[in-house]
Amino acid sequence: MRYRVFLLLGALLAAVVNADVGRYELGAGDQISISVYDEPDLSIEKVRIGPSGSISYPLLGEIQVAGLSPEEFESNLVAGLKGPYLVNPSVTVSVVEYRPFYVTGEVKKPGSYSFHPGLTIDKAISVAGGFTERASKSSIHVIHDDSSDPRDADENKIAVKLSDVVKPGDVVTVEQSFF
Helix, strand or coil: CHHHHHHHHHHHHHHHHHHHHCCCCCCCCCEEEEEECCCHHHCEEEEECCCCCEEEECCCEEEECCCCCHHHHHHHHHHHHECCCECCCCEEEEEEECCCEEEEECECCCEEECCCCCCEHHHHHHHCCCECCCEEEEEEEEECCCCCCHHHHHHHCEECCCCCECCCCCEEEEEECCC
């Protein structure tokens, strides 16, 4: 009996962890499309989320989007449009273009690059031209876009492995080797 309880708890924990891994949070700089079935005036082909994390939407005005998944934003739009505007709206929100990620430090072409799902630190460094001769391949850090205070950059640095995943807005830094 105890074995079954542990097995059930383990399966439940794995489901919760895996659910969070696939969750994408919208943020400033992302470009999204909004489609409302049979309502072309409420559908938007492309809109970029502004620096404040919001967009302007017909009938509903300024809407905060940053921090929500596309599915959560869909639900918010359905709730906002349902009732006085539409009886049973069918809304789809898609990411058209992700916000960029950045690679700095000892890489051949530091800069900002277009994000693609499944991107790893290894691939991000390759996109940036690879390591320079002075690069420390074992000293790579990332600062996530969702870090609390950009002024505390040193405190927000996280050591990463080449196989770790890059998120949109991340700043990947390759440190210089001493030898």
